[in-house]
Amino acid sequence: MSPFSFTTVIVALVVSTYGNDCTKYNLTPSDQSLIDMMKHYLHTSRKADCPETHSHQDIGVTYVRWGKKTCPEKSDIVYTGQVGGNYYGNKGGGSNYLCLPSDPENGEAYSYANDELYGAEYEIDSKTKTSGLPTSLYDKEVPCSVCRRKGKVSVLMIPGRKSCYNGWHSEYNGFLMSEHKTYNNKDFICMDGHAKPFDSRSSGENGALLYPVRAKCGSLRCPPYKDNTEVLCTVCTK
Template sequence: MEVKIKVLLCLTLVSLVCCTPDKRLVLHSSEDMAHLISTLESKVNILEAEVSGLKAIKSTGGGTFIRWGRTTCPSNGTEFIYKGYMAGDKWNEYGGGANNLCLPDDPTWNQYVDGYNSGSTIYGTEIELDSTVSSKLFGKQTVNQDIPCAVCRSARASHVMLPARANCYPGWTEEYGGYLISSHQGWKASSDFVCLDSGLEFVPHGSGNDDDHVVKPVEVRCGTLGSLPCPPFVDGRELACVVCTK
């Protein structure tokens, strides 16, 4: 394929460089031919360099996503960037950020003043749910366990978290699946909706009931209890989720 492209480029360049208006090729000597070949080779080399540059840009593209609840990245060609701890606002305090963060387990610091100085705060995250729900969703007891996270890079540039889906739509690659979680609607602190991996890992020695940043599985309210239709939704059912790339 590359040879054919080069031939076509050469023919095109010949017509541009050394043809008369009536399309007849005019070469007066062997020196003319040598000059023409040198010119064509130079232009082809420039084009090859540009193509190589475009390929390099394409090969270094991609997108990142957070795998909540795990310390590793999927084994489907994704790149591991770092692992750490899921963190957010304390459940019974106002203010702060409403989003969850994945704090790395190897933090570095700029300038600082030790001791609490009336700044905004952030806490580690634990999950709270009924033991029966825990066993059904995760196959083990997860109550009050602290949640880890991993940041991953996929060569596939687009990524999306699909709520209320247990699998990706055709043409997309599944990175991981699990259950939608957020803070409870009766708490002061808000939390964005994220997808917690169904193969949930725990932070070592993180099973204490710290009641800091707390998340729960998201349940649908529909029909007479909400604006969502039942069906296709089912009232009181925990929502699945999946992270997909393309």
């Protein structure tokens, strides 16, 4: 029986039970039972048509905090790990940096010569250091953490600023970094201004490399930008 037919039958039964003057009719227990059954049916038949609502606690956004194994205050850690990416000299393959978890589920041995996934290293020395990152990071592997901020619906990395616009909250700020301009392209990422090494090892094995980015005037309008300056950044949520 279709939902329409079933509802029609229940309505007909209720009307025939009440008679023509419902306001003066005293409901018997069986009448009330019939009405309750009709309410239950209408509720369950309409439930699938109603959009599911989520509590405020279910809403959230995720972002990567580059250079840190921890998440900012009020954000939860999804996982922590090591920054990886394609080898700096490879002509093909991925061009983005990855936050690789510290507890991978590894696949089977594979002999095909397409090794593209390497660890990332800081390339920060006396020539390349910014005002906030120490040269002791040189050739160290880079940590990262994937963070979730509850109650937010948007996340945005803003290059060129260390503070967020009105209405947005800064999760962290730092320096814009990427691959060296003479190597193959990588994404720009916002490295935490208080970045740390993954551990104490310093091997200089290369792989995916990270250099601070410098602004260059010309097609980039100066002002408001300034020539040969480090580029700040911040990750904002709302």
